[in-house]
Amino acid sequence: xxxxxxxxxxxxxxxxxxxxxxxxxxxxxxxxxxxxxxxxxxxxxxxxxxxxxxxxxxxxxxxxxxxxxxxxxxxxxxxxxxxxxxxxxxxxxxxxxxxxxxxxxxxxxxxxxxxxxxxxxxxxxxxxxxxxxxxxxxxxxxxxxxxxxxxxxxxxxxxxxxxxxxxxxxxxxxxxxxxxxxxxxxxxxxxxxxxxxxxxxxxxxxxxxxxxxxxxxxxxxxxxxxxxxxxxxxxxxxxxxxxxxxxxxxxxxxxxxxxxxxxxxxxxxxxxxxxxxxxxxxxxxxxxxxxxxxxxxxxxxxxxxxxxxxxxxxxxxxxxxxxxxxxxxxxxxx
Numbered sequence: 001x002x003x004x005x006x007x008x009x010x011x012x013x014x015x016x017x018x019x020x021x022x023x024x025x026x027x028x029x030x031x032x033x034x035x036x037x038x039x040x041x042x043x044x045x046x047x048x049x050x051x052x053x054x055x056x057x058x059x060x061x062x063x064x065x066x067x068x069x070x071x072x073x074x075x076x077x078x079x080x081x082x083x084x085x086x087x088x089x090x091x092x093x094x095x096x097x098x099x100x101x102x103x104x105x106x107x108x109x110x111x112x113x114x115x116x117x118x119x120x121x122x123x124x125x126x127x128x129x130x131x132x133x134x135x136x137x138x139x140x141x142x143x144x145x146x147x148x149x150x151x152x153x154x155x156x157x158x159x160x161x162x163x164x165x166x167x168x169x170x171x172x173x174x175x176x177x178x179x180x181x182x183x184x185x186x187x188x189x190x191x192x193x194x195x196x197x198x199x200x201x202x203x204x205x206x207x208x209x210x211x212x213x214x215x216x217x218x219x220x221x222x223x224x225x226x227x228x229x230x231x232x233x234x235x236x237x238x239x240x241x242x243x244x245x246x247x248x249x250x251x252x253x254x255x256x257x258x259x260x261x262x263x264x265x266x267x268x269x270x271x272x273x274x275x276x277x278x279x280x281x282x283x284x285x286x287x288x289x290x291x292x293x294x295x296x297x298x299x300x301x302x303x304x305x306x307x308x309x310x311x312x313x314x315x316x317x318x319x320x321x322x323x324x325x326x327x328x329x330x331x332x333x334x
Contacts, residue, residue, distance in 0.1 A: 031044075031114060032114065032115060033114065033115040033116070033117065034091065034114060034115075034116055034117070035116075035117045035118075035119065036083065036091065036092075036093035036116065036117070036118050036119070037093055037118070037119050037120070037121045038093045038094065038095060038096060038118060038119070038120055038121065039092075039093060040092070040093050041090055041091065041092045041093075042090070042091045042092075043088070043089060043090050043091075044085075044089040044090075044091060044101070044103075044114065045088075045089050074102070074103070074104040075087065075089065075101070075102070075103055076101070076102045076104075077091075077099050077100075077101055077116075078099045078100040078101075078102070079097065079098075079099035079100075080094070080099075081094060081095055081097075082094055082095055082096075082097035082098065082099040082116070082118050083099050083101070083116045083118050085101050089103075091114075091116060093116075093118040093119075094118065095118065096118055096119060096120045097118055098115065098116065098117050098118070099115075099116050099118075100113055100114070100115055100116065101113065101114040101116055119147070120146075120147040121147060121188070122145055122146060122147045122148035122185055122188050122190055123145070123146045123147060123190070124144070124145065124146045125143075125144070125145040125153075125183065125184075125185055125190040125191065125192050126142075126143070126144050126145070126192055127141040127142060127143050127144075127169065127181070127183045127192045127193075127194050128140075128141050128142050128194050129193075129194060129195065130194065130195045130196075130197075130235065131171060131194055131195070131196045131197070132196075132197045132199065132233070132235055132264055132265070132266075132267070133163075133171070133173040133196070133197070133198050133199075133267050134173060134198065134199060134200065134201035134202070134266055134267035135173050135174065135175055135176060135198055135201070136173060136201075137172075137173050137201075137267050138170060138171065138172050138173070139170075139171050139173075140168075140169055140170055140171070141155075141165070141169035141170075141171060141181065141183065141194055142169070143169040143183055145185060145190065148185055148188075150168075150169065151167070151168075152185060152186065153169065153183050153184065153185055154183070154184050154185075154186060155167075155169065155181055155182070155183050156181070156182045156184075157179060157180075157181050158179045158180040158181075158182075159177060159178075159179035161174060161175060161177070162174055162175060162176075162177035162178065162179040162196065162198055163179060163181070163196055163198065165181055169183070171196065173196075173198045174198070175198065176198050176199055176200070177197075177198050178195075178196070178197050178198070179196050180193055180194065180195055180196065181193070181194045181196055182194075197233070199231065199233065199266060200228070200230070200231055200266055201266055201267055202226050202227065202228070202231050202265050202266025202267060202268040203227045203228060203268075204226070204227045204268060205224055205225065205226045205227075205234075205263060205264075205265050205266070205268040205269065205270045206224065206225045206270060207222060207223070207224050207225075207261075207263050207270045207271065207272050208222050208223040208224070208225075209222060209272050210271075210272060210273065211272065211273045211274075211275075212251075212272055212273075212274050212275070213274075213275045213276075213277065214244070214251070214253035214274065214275075214276050214277070215253065215276070215277050215278065215279055216253050216254060216255050216256060216276055216277070216278060216279045217253060217254075217279050218252075218253050219250060219251060219252045219253065220250075220251050221249050221250050221251070222236075222246075222249045222250075222251060222261060222263070222272055223249060224249065224263040224265065224270065226265045226266060226268070231265050231266040233265060234249070234263055234264070234265045235263070235264045235265065236248065236249055236261065236262070236263055237261075237262045237264070238251075238259050238260070238261055238262075239259050239260040239261075239262070240257065240258075240259040240260075242254065242255065242257075243255060243256075243257035243258065243259040243274075243276055244259045244261065244274055244276055246261050249263075251272075251274065253274070253276040254276070255276065256276050256277055256278050257276055258273070258274065258275050258276070259274050259276070260272070260273060260274070261274055
């Protein structure tokens with residue numbers, strides 16, 4: 001939907017210039033393109049060029065003179081859902097996309113178009129919060145940012161003798177030490193920091209439980225064995241803190257799901273695959289805690305039957321001895 005505005009800044013600008021400066025409409029030029037973020041405003045008048053120069057004083061004269069003039073002008077946005085323009089020439093970004101702002105003044109035979117690009121502002125810049133590496137190893141900062149390209153990020157290292165980082169966020173450990181890496185996005189206030197520790201290379205690392213199952217609300221303590229044993233620093237991390245958290249090897253199950261509990265030391269990593277089930281119901285707990293003492297007397301008597309009783313009950317005719325059978329036959333023949 002287009003908008004029609006009268007007594008527009010641009011028509012008055014043209015009229016004033018014709019009167020005061022002796023210029024023609026062809027001397028008035030608008031920028032070919034402007035970039036905006038969603039929610040941002042831009043005054044077209046601030047970018048009007050007169051013979052190649054922006055003159056705020058002249059524009060103010062035009063605004064003052066405009067009130068005494070009545071030259072009709074049309075200002076339209078090809079796609080108002082992306083950007084709108086009001087009668088003062090103020091353009092506002094509405095949603096990400098592209099549109100064209102057109103200025104038309106038939107009385108002065110003046111027209112111009114401005115391409116408008118509306119962008120979503122960048123947000124949520126993240127990198128790895130910590131890295132523990134051994135000299136000579138490489139690792140990624142795993143950079144991520146919304147509505148921007150990670151290739152535009154800049155990285156600075158507090159102590160360049162400890163690590164080196166390239167444009168893609170890949171870190172190379174140079175020597176043992178401790179430093180910080182900061183990622184920032186030019187043109188914004190976004191930044192993130194990673195703490196980096198370079199230490200001794202571990203030969204191996206093992207975790208006490210490669211797999212585990214916990215009910216929501218339960219907890220357990222994992223242990224990590226590192227060789228050589230003088231590497232004492234172990235970093236623990238949960239792949240999904242909403243499912244389970246871990247601190248110094250103590251795992252706490254929060255809700256049903258799966259998570260990977262990772263232990264890292266000396267550049268080596270191992271993990272426990274954790275499954276969290278729903279919280280056990282009271283009925284289930286009672287059944288599981290039943291003890292032999294709760295058995296009924298009848299059950300106990302049956303289970304305690306003596307071998308002699310069982311033998312008597314299970315005797316069959318086939319168990320008779322040959323001597324008994326012979327005696328019975330002899331009596332019959334007499």
